[in-house]
Amino acid sequence: MISEFQELSDKIDRLAEMTAALRRENAGLRHANAVLAAEKIGYLGLLAEAQQRVSALLDKIPADAGATTAPDDEAAQ
Structure with a gap:
């Protein structure tokens, strides 16, 4: 029974660490x-x-x- 509580406590600690890390990352x-x-x-x-x-x-x-023509073009017409 005590080991189950210790296991639960460890999971809560890891969750708190992960939450703090995510908050820091979010702030960044x-x-x-x-x-x-x-x-x-x-x-x-x-x-x-x-x-x-x-x-x-x-x-x-x-x-x-933009509407310039070459002199040769005019003479050819």
């Missing part, structure tokens, strides 16, 4: 997730800035810049 994962979320926000800001710069450059390109 939450911290890592917060760091990644902050990085994501920073990268989204950089992406938005890059999109604005590209859009501004595209606005500076003349509308007929």
Whole structure:
């Protein structure tokens, strides 16, 4: 009977250790997730800035810049 109680006590101790380990792991994962979320926000800001710069450059390109023809093509017609 005593050995059964000791066995149960050992299982409870192991369960408590595993619970503490999982809590530590969970805290570490939450911290890592917060760091990644902050990085994501920073990268989204950089992406938005890059999109604005590209859009501004595209606005500076003349509308007929892509419709150029070679002089030989005009003479052949």
